[in-house]
Amino acid sequence: MLSKAVHDAKERGYVTANQLAKQCGLHRTTISLAIRHGKLRSMRVGNVCLIAREDADEFSKQYAISGTIHKSDRKRA
Numbered sequence: 417m418l419s420k421a422v423h424d425a426k427e428r429g430y431v432t433a434n435q436l437a438k439q440c441g442l443h444r445t446t447i448s449l450a451i452r453h454g455k456l457r458s459m460r461v462g463n464v465c466l467i468a469r470e471d472a473d474e475f476s477k478q479y480a481i482s483g484t485i486h487k488s489d490r491k492r493a
Contacts, residue, residue: 421461433458433465436472440479450475 426432431439433447440447450456451465456475458467467475 419462419464422464422466425461425466429469430459430466431469431472433467436467436475439472440476442479 422432433451434444436442437444437447447456448465451458451467456467457471458465460466
């Protein structure tokens with residue numbers, strides 16, 4: 417169960433690291449590493465990592481995929 421502070425932050429426009437990972441199609445560890453290496457700003461409330469919506473949107477733009485690349489397509493390219 418999430419704390420009241422986390423619920424309040426989500427109402428103010430923050431997303432959890434898990435939500436961002438799902439939105440980007442990435443693993444939670446990838447988000448954690450981006451935070452640890454300073455590529456994504458966040459704040460912690462208890463054991464929940466929160467990211468401002470603006471930062472999350474900017475980060476997710478980096479992972480926008482226009483089309484799926486199949487293994488056979490990579491070999492030809």
